[in-house]
Amino acid sequence: MQFFGGSDVSPSPPAPTAGGHNANVMYMFNRNGVCLFYREWNRPLRTLNPQQDHKLMFGLLFSLKSLTAKMDPTGADKRNLGVPQLPGQGCSFHSFRTNTYKLSFMESPSGIKIILVTHPRTGDLREALKYIYSLYVEYVAKNPLYDPGTPIRCDLFNTNLDLYVRSIS
Amino acid sequence: MPTAGPRSGDAIFANVERVNAELFTLTYGAIVRQLLTDLEEVEEVNKQLDQMGYNIGTRLIDEFLAKANISRCVDFKETAEMIAKVGFKMFLGVTASVTNWDIEGTCCNMVLEENPLVDFVELPDTCQGLYYCNVLCGVIRGALEMVSMKTEVTWVRDVLRGDDSYELQVKLLKQVPQEYPYKDDE
Numbered sequence: 001m002q003f004f005g006g007s008d009v010s011p012s013p014p015a016p017t018a019g020g021h022n023a024n025v026m027y028m029f030n031r032n033g034v035c036l037f038y039r040e041w042n043r044p045l046r047t048l049n050p051q052q053d054h055k056l057m058f059g060l061l062f063s064l065k066s067l068t069a070k071m072d073p074t075g076a077d078k079r080n081l082g083v084p085q086l087p088g089q090g091c092s093f094h095s096f097r098t099n100t101y102k103l104s105f106m107e108s109p110s111g112i113k114i115i116l117v118t119h120p121r122t123g124d125l126r127e128a129l130k131y132i133y134s135l136y137v138e139y140v141a142k143n144p145l146y147d148p149g150t151p152i153r154c155d156l157f158n159t160n161l162d163l164y165v166r167s168i169s
Numbered sequence: 170m171p172t173a174g175p176r177s178g179d180a181i182f183a184n185v186e187r188v189n190a191e192l193f194t195l196t197y198g199a200i201v202r203q204l205l206t207d208l209e210e211v212e213e214v215n216k217q218l219d220q221m222g223y224n225i226g227t228r229l230i231d232e233f234l235a236k237a238n239i240s241r242c243v244d245f246k247e248t249a250e251m252i253a254k255v256g257f258k259m260f261l262g263v264t265a266s267v268t269n270w271d272i273e274g275t276c277c278n279m280v281l282e283e284n285p286l287v288d289f290v291e292l293p294d295t296c297q298g299l300y301y302c303n304v305l306c307g308v309i310r311g312a313l314e315m316v317s318m319k320t321e322v323t324w325v326r327d328v329l330r331g332d333d334s335y336e337l338q339v340k341l342l343k344q345v346p347q348e349y350p351y352k353d354d355e
Binding site for chain 1: 227228230231232234235236238239240241242315316317347349350351
Protein backbone atom coordinates (compact mmCIF):
# COMPACT_ATOMS: atom_id res chain seq x y z
CA MET A 1 0.00 0.00 0.00
CA GLN A 2 1.43 3.33 -1.00
CA PHE A 3 1.91 6.24 1.33
CA PHE A 4 0.67 9.51 -0.15
CA GLY A 5 2.71 12.60 0.63
CA GLY A 6 0.65 15.15 -1.21
CA SER A 7 -2.35 15.59 -3.40
CA ASP A 8 -0.45 15.21 -6.66
CA VAL A 9 1.42 12.07 -5.77
CA SER A 10 0.64 8.73 -7.46
CA PRO A 11 -1.43 6.96 -8.63
CA SER A 12 -1.50 9.35 -11.53
CA PRO A 13 -4.87 10.14 -13.09
CA PRO A 14 -5.79 8.34 -16.31
CA ALA A 15 -4.77 10.44 -19.29
CA PRO A 16 -7.40 11.29 -21.90
CA THR A 17 -7.75 8.38 -24.29
CA ALA A 18 -6.37 8.28 -27.76
CA GLY A 19 -9.92 8.83 -28.99
CA GLY A 20 -9.76 12.31 -27.55
CA HIS A 21 -12.67 11.93 -25.15
CA ASN A 22 -12.16 13.85 -21.99
CA ALA A 23 -14.73 12.06 -19.87
CA ASN A 24 -14.42 8.59 -18.47
CA VAL A 25 -17.93 7.45 -17.68
CA MET A 26 -21.45 8.88 -17.82
CA TYR A 27 -24.66 7.76 -16.13
CA MET A 28 -28.22 9.06 -16.35
CA PHE A 29 -30.97 8.04 -13.94
CA ASN A 30 -34.59 9.00 -13.65
CA ARG A 31 -36.52 9.69 -10.47
CA ASN A 32 -37.38 6.01 -9.95
CA GLY A 33 -33.80 4.80 -10.03
CA VAL A 34 -33.98 3.38 -13.54
CA CYS A 35 -30.63 3.74 -15.25
CA LEU A 36 -31.60 5.49 -18.47
CA PHE A 37 -28.15 5.72 -19.93
CA TYR A 38 -24.67 4.44 -19.28
CA ARG A 39 -21.67 5.20 -21.43
CA GLU A 40 -18.00 4.59 -20.81
CA TRP A 41 -15.18 6.07 -22.76
CA ASN A 42 -12.35 5.10 -20.50
CA ARG A 43 -12.83 2.72 -17.60
CA PRO A 44 -9.92 0.43 -16.85
CA LEU A 45 -11.37 -1.16 -13.71
CA ARG A 46 -14.75 -2.83 -13.41
CA THR A 47 -15.53 -4.56 -10.14
CA LEU A 48 -19.30 -5.06 -10.20
CA ASN A 49 -21.74 -6.32 -12.77
CA PRO A 50 -23.69 -3.50 -14.50
CA GLN A 51 -26.91 -3.80 -12.45
CA GLN A 52 -25.07 -3.67 -9.15
CA ASP A 53 -22.91 -0.84 -10.39
CA HIS A 54 -25.96 1.23 -11.37
CA LYS A 55 -27.74 0.57 -8.09
CA LEU A 56 -24.62 1.47 -6.16
CA MET A 57 -24.21 4.70 -8.06
CA PHE A 58 -27.85 5.68 -7.63
CA GLY A 59 -27.84 4.80 -3.95
CA LEU A 60 -24.63 6.72 -3.38
CA LEU A 61 -26.01 9.86 -4.95
CA PHE A 62 -29.37 9.60 -3.27
CA SER A 63 -27.67 9.35 0.12
CA LEU A 64 -25.12 12.06 -0.61
CA LYS A 65 -27.83 14.44 -1.68
CA SER A 66 -29.81 13.75 1.45
CA LEU A 67 -26.75 14.10 3.66
CA THR A 68 -25.52 17.34 2.14
CA ALA A 69 -28.96 18.88 2.44
CA LYS A 70 -29.33 17.89 6.07
CA MET A 71 -25.88 19.21 6.96
CA ASP A 72 -26.56 22.57 5.41
CA PRO A 73 -25.62 25.16 8.06
CA THR A 74 -27.72 27.87 6.45
CA GLY A 75 -30.91 25.84 6.24
CA ALA A 76 -33.67 26.52 8.75
CA ASP A 77 -35.26 23.10 8.49
CA LYS A 78 -33.99 20.60 11.04
CA ARG A 79 -35.63 17.30 10.22
CA ASN A 80 -34.06 13.94 10.88
CA LEU A 81 -31.73 12.22 8.46
CA GLY A 82 -33.58 9.66 6.40
CA VAL A 83 -36.83 11.60 6.06
CA PRO A 84 -37.52 12.02 2.33
CA GLN A 85 -37.25 15.56 1.10
CA LEU A 86 -39.87 17.59 -0.66
CA PRO A 87 -38.84 19.37 -3.83
CA GLY A 88 -37.79 22.93 -3.15
CA GLN A 89 -36.06 22.14 0.09
CA GLY A 90 -32.38 21.92 0.72
CA CYS A 91 -29.28 22.58 -1.26
CA SER A 92 -27.78 20.15 -3.73
CA PHE A 93 -24.21 18.98 -4.02
CA HIS A 94 -22.68 19.20 -7.47
CA SER A 95 -19.35 17.40 -7.46
CA PHE A 96 -16.74 15.53 -5.51
CA ARG A 97 -13.12 14.99 -6.35
CA THR A 98 -10.62 12.31 -5.40
CA ASN A 99 -7.01 12.02 -6.45
CA THR A 100 -7.91 9.83 -9.42
CA TYR A 101 -11.22 11.22 -10.67
CA LYS A 102 -13.85 13.91 -10.32
CA LEU A 103 -17.55 13.09 -10.26
CA SER A 104 -19.92 15.86 -11.35
CA PHE A 105 -23.63 15.59 -10.71
CA MET A 106 -26.74 17.46 -11.76
CA GLU A 107 -30.33 16.76 -10.89
CA SER A 108 -33.26 18.45 -12.55
CA PRO A 109 -36.42 19.15 -10.54
CA SER A 110 -38.10 16.40 -12.55
CA GLY A 111 -35.65 13.89 -11.11
CA ILE A 112 -33.38 13.33 -14.10
CA LYS A 113 -29.87 12.82 -12.71
CA ILE A 114 -26.81 13.22 -14.88
CA ILE A 115 -23.45 12.01 -13.62
CA LEU A 116 -20.14 12.55 -15.35
CA VAL A 117 -16.89 11.04 -14.15
CA THR A 118 -13.81 12.79 -15.50
CA HIS A 119 -10.14 13.28 -14.74
CA PRO A 120 -9.49 15.11 -11.48
CA ARG A 121 -8.25 18.37 -12.93
CA THR A 122 -11.56 19.08 -14.66
CA GLY A 123 -13.11 22.46 -13.87
CA ASP A 124 -16.69 23.15 -12.93
CA LEU A 125 -18.92 21.12 -15.19
CA ARG A 126 -22.30 22.54 -14.20
CA GLU A 127 -22.80 24.31 -17.51
CA ALA A 128 -21.69 21.20 -19.39
CA LEU A 129 -24.22 19.09 -17.50
CA LYS A 130 -26.94 21.60 -18.30
CA TYR A 131 -26.02 21.34 -21.95
CA ILE A 132 -26.20 17.56 -21.79
CA TYR A 133 -29.65 17.92 -20.21
CA SER A 134 -30.74 20.05 -23.15
CA LEU A 135 -29.37 17.40 -25.54
CA TYR A 136 -31.50 14.87 -23.66
CA VAL A 137 -34.55 17.11 -24.15
CA GLU A 138 -33.94 17.54 -27.86
CA TYR A 139 -33.12 13.96 -28.84
CA VAL A 140 -34.84 11.86 -26.24
CA ALA A 141 -37.77 13.66 -24.57
CA LYS A 142 -39.02 14.95 -27.88
CA ASN A 143 -38.55 11.63 -29.63
CA PRO A 144 -41.99 10.05 -30.09
CA LEU A 145 -40.49 6.57 -30.37
CA TYR A 146 -38.88 6.84 -26.95
CA ASP A 147 -40.88 5.46 -24.03
CA PRO A 148 -40.22 7.58 -20.90
CA GLY A 149 -38.75 5.61 -18.03
CA THR A 150 -36.94 3.09 -20.20
CA PRO A 151 -33.26 2.96 -21.17
CA ILE A 152 -32.33 5.38 -23.92
CA ARG A 153 -31.60 3.89 -27.31
CA CYS A 154 -31.40 6.95 -29.55
CA ASP A 155 -28.52 7.09 -32.01
CA LEU A 156 -28.76 10.84 -32.46
CA PHE A 157 -28.40 11.35 -28.74
CA ASN A 158 -25.34 9.09 -28.61
CA THR A 159 -23.65 10.82 -31.53
CA ASN A 160 -24.28 14.34 -30.32
CA LEU A 161 -23.23 13.43 -26.82
CA ASP A 162 -19.94 11.95 -28.05
CA LEU A 163 -19.25 15.07 -30.09
CA TYR A 164 -19.94 17.31 -27.15
CA VAL A 165 -17.95 15.31 -24.61
CA ARG A 166 -14.85 15.59 -26.77
CA SER A 167 -14.92 19.31 -26.25
CA ILE A 168 -15.19 19.31 -22.46
CA SER A 169 -11.94 20.29 -20.86
CA MET B 170 -18.87 30.26 -12.54
CA PRO B 171 -22.07 32.07 -11.50
CA THR B 172 -25.20 30.39 -12.77
CA ALA B 173 -27.71 32.53 -14.65
CA GLY B 174 -31.08 33.11 -13.01
CA PRO B 175 -34.37 31.87 -14.51
CA ARG B 176 -35.10 33.31 -17.91
CA SER B 177 -38.27 35.26 -18.57
CA GLY B 178 -41.00 33.81 -20.73
CA ASP B 179 -40.55 36.46 -23.40
CA ALA B 180 -36.84 35.81 -23.74
CA ILE B 181 -37.35 32.11 -24.20
CA PHE B 182 -40.29 32.53 -26.55
CA ALA B 183 -38.09 34.68 -28.76
CA ASN B 184 -35.49 31.91 -28.94
CA VAL B 185 -37.50 28.75 -29.47
CA GLU B 186 -38.57 27.45 -32.84
CA ARG B 187 -42.13 28.45 -33.58
CA VAL B 188 -44.76 26.89 -35.75
CA ASN B 189 -47.50 28.64 -37.70
CA ALA B 190 -50.40 29.34 -35.35
CA GLU B 191 -53.04 28.38 -37.88
CA LEU B 192 -51.34 25.06 -38.55
CA PHE B 193 -51.34 24.41 -34.81
CA THR B 194 -55.00 25.36 -34.39
CA LEU B 195 -56.14 23.33 -37.38
CA THR B 196 -54.10 20.29 -36.36
CA TYR B 197 -55.57 20.36 -32.88
CA GLY B 198 -59.03 20.75 -34.34
CA ALA B 199 -58.45 17.74 -36.56
CA ILE B 200 -57.41 15.67 -33.53
CA VAL B 201 -60.56 16.61 -31.60
CA ARG B 202 -62.77 15.89 -34.60
CA GLN B 203 -61.19 12.50 -35.08
CA LEU B 204 -61.61 11.66 -31.41
CA LEU B 205 -65.28 12.60 -31.60
CA THR B 206 -65.73 10.34 -34.61
CA ASP B 207 -63.87 7.43 -33.02
CA LEU B 208 -65.22 7.65 -29.49
CA GLU B 209 -68.65 9.27 -30.07
CA GLU B 210 -69.22 9.89 -26.34
CA VAL B 211 -68.30 13.42 -25.28
CA GLU B 212 -67.18 12.30 -21.80
CA GLU B 213 -64.83 9.74 -23.34
CA VAL B 214 -63.34 12.42 -25.56
CA ASN B 215 -62.78 14.66 -22.55
CA LYS B 216 -60.99 11.86 -20.74
CA GLN B 217 -58.90 11.01 -23.77
CA LEU B 218 -57.86 14.63 -24.27
CA ASP B 219 -56.83 14.79 -20.64
CA GLN B 220 -54.80 11.58 -21.00
CA MET B 221 -53.10 12.87 -24.14
CA GLY B 222 -52.28 16.06 -22.30
CA TYR B 223 -50.87 14.06 -19.42
CA ASN B 224 -48.51 12.18 -21.73
CA ILE B 225 -47.42 15.45 -23.31
CA GLY B 226 -46.90 17.05 -19.91
CA THR B 227 -44.57 14.31 -18.65
CA ARG B 228 -42.22 15.03 -21.58
CA LEU B 229 -42.79 18.75 -21.70
CA ILE B 230 -41.54 19.33 -18.17
CA ASP B 231 -37.95 18.49 -19.13
CA GLU B 232 -37.99 20.92 -22.00
CA PHE B 233 -39.45 23.59 -19.77
CA LEU B 234 -36.81 23.04 -17.09
CA ALA B 235 -33.95 22.96 -19.58
CA LYS B 236 -34.94 26.10 -21.46
CA ALA B 237 -36.16 28.20 -18.57
CA ASN B 238 -33.16 27.40 -16.36
CA ILE B 239 -35.37 27.08 -13.33
CA SER B 240 -34.23 25.73 -10.03
CA ARG B 241 -36.80 24.32 -7.68
CA CYS B 242 -39.77 26.48 -6.77
CA VAL B 243 -40.04 26.99 -3.03
CA ASP B 244 -43.81 26.69 -2.75
CA PHE B 245 -46.93 26.15 -4.81
CA LYS B 246 -47.53 29.88 -5.28
CA GLU B 247 -44.22 30.23 -7.05
CA THR B 248 -44.98 27.15 -9.12
CA ALA B 249 -48.28 28.58 -10.27
CA GLU B 250 -46.65 31.89 -11.22
CA MET B 251 -44.01 30.01 -13.21
CA ILE B 252 -46.62 28.07 -15.13
CA ALA B 253 -48.67 31.14 -15.87
CA LYS B 254 -45.90 33.54 -16.78
CA VAL B 255 -43.17 31.37 -18.22
CA GLY B 256 -44.80 28.10 -19.19
CA PHE B 257 -47.79 29.35 -21.12
CA LYS B 258 -45.69 32.02 -22.79
CA MET B 259 -43.02 29.59 -23.85
CA PHE B 260 -45.27 26.96 -25.34
CA LEU B 261 -48.39 28.80 -26.46
CA GLY B 262 -47.20 32.37 -26.74
CA VAL B 263 -49.87 33.68 -24.37
CA THR B 264 -49.66 34.81 -20.78
CA ALA B 265 -52.02 33.79 -18.05
CA SER B 266 -52.71 35.49 -14.78
CA VAL B 267 -53.07 33.77 -11.46
CA THR B 268 -56.03 34.73 -9.29
CA ASN B 269 -58.24 33.49 -6.51
CA TRP B 270 -55.78 31.91 -4.12
CA ASP B 271 -57.35 30.04 -1.27
CA ILE B 272 -56.19 30.47 2.34
CA GLU B 273 -53.79 27.54 2.49
CA GLY B 274 -52.21 28.46 -0.84
CA THR B 275 -53.00 25.14 -2.47
CA CYS B 276 -55.64 26.14 -4.98
CA CYS B 277 -55.66 28.89 -7.57
CA ASN B 278 -57.25 29.91 -10.83
CA MET B 279 -55.43 30.80 -14.02
CA VAL B 280 -57.07 33.06 -16.54
CA LEU B 281 -55.90 32.85 -20.12
CA GLU B 282 -56.11 36.08 -22.06
CA GLU B 283 -56.06 34.35 -25.41
CA ASN B 284 -56.27 30.75 -26.40
CA PRO B 285 -54.68 29.77 -29.72
CA LEU B 286 -56.35 26.35 -29.65
CA VAL B 287 -59.83 27.76 -30.17
CA ASP B 288 -59.42 30.19 -33.06
CA PHE B 289 -62.15 29.56 -35.65
CA VAL B 290 -63.91 27.05 -33.34
CA GLU B 291 -67.61 26.83 -32.53
CA LEU B 292 -69.15 23.91 -30.71
CA PRO B 293 -72.21 22.38 -32.38
CA ASP B 294 -75.23 21.31 -30.32
CA THR B 295 -74.21 17.67 -30.44
CA CYS B 296 -71.02 18.40 -28.50
CA GLN B 297 -72.30 20.47 -25.67
CA GLY B 298 -70.50 18.65 -22.84
CA LEU B 299 -67.14 18.85 -24.54
CA TYR B 300 -64.18 20.56 -22.91
CA TYR B 301 -62.42 21.42 -26.14
CA CYS B 302 -59.14 22.48 -24.50
CA ASN B 303 -59.00 19.66 -21.99
CA VAL B 304 -55.56 18.77 -23.26
CA LEU B 305 -54.22 21.80 -21.38
CA CYS B 306 -55.50 20.39 -18.09
CA GLY B 307 -53.69 17.15 -18.76
CA VAL B 308 -50.46 18.91 -19.68
CA ILE B 309 -50.34 20.84 -16.42
CA ARG B 310 -51.26 17.76 -14.39
CA GLY B 311 -48.62 15.61 -16.12
CA ALA B 312 -45.87 18.18 -15.84
CA LEU B 313 -46.50 18.84 -12.15
CA GLU B 314 -46.60 15.15 -11.38
CA MET B 315 -43.04 14.82 -12.69
CA VAL B 316 -41.94 17.40 -10.14
CA SER B 317 -43.56 15.49 -7.30
CA MET B 318 -46.86 17.37 -7.07
CA LYS B 319 -50.19 15.60 -7.44
CA THR B 320 -52.75 18.08 -8.72
CA GLU B 321 -56.25 18.29 -10.07
CA VAL B 322 -56.83 20.67 -12.98
CA THR B 323 -60.29 21.53 -14.26
CA TRP B 324 -61.99 24.18 -16.37
CA VAL B 325 -63.98 26.74 -14.44
CA ARG B 326 -64.97 28.97 -17.34
CA ASP B 327 -64.85 28.22 -21.04
CA VAL B 328 -65.79 30.66 -23.80
CA LEU B 329 -66.95 27.84 -26.08
CA ARG B 330 -69.54 26.97 -23.47
CA GLY B 331 -70.82 30.48 -23.13
CA ASP B 332 -68.64 32.12 -20.47
CA ASP B 333 -66.56 35.22 -21.06
CA SER B 334 -63.04 33.90 -20.55
CA TYR B 335 -60.91 30.78 -20.21
CA GLU B 336 -60.25 29.98 -16.59
CA LEU B 337 -58.54 26.88 -15.19
CA GLN B 338 -58.52 25.79 -11.59
CA VAL B 339 -55.30 24.16 -10.38
CA LYS B 340 -55.55 22.43 -7.05
CA LEU B 341 -52.58 20.87 -5.27
CA LEU B 342 -53.63 17.58 -3.72
CA LYS B 343 -50.33 16.58 -2.20
CA GLN B 344 -46.60 16.73 -2.61
CA VAL B 345 -45.03 13.31 -3.05
CA PRO B 346 -41.37 13.30 -2.00
CA GLN B 347 -38.93 10.95 -3.69
CA GLU B 348 -38.59 7.66 -1.92
CA TYR B 349 -35.55 5.43 -2.23
CA PRO B 350 -36.70 3.00 -4.91
CA TYR B 351 -34.67 -0.11 -4.04
CA LYS B 352 -35.44 -2.43 -1.16
CA ASP B 353 -32.47 -2.82 1.16
CA ASP B 354 -32.17 -6.57 0.92
CA GLU B 355 -31.98 -6.75 -2.89
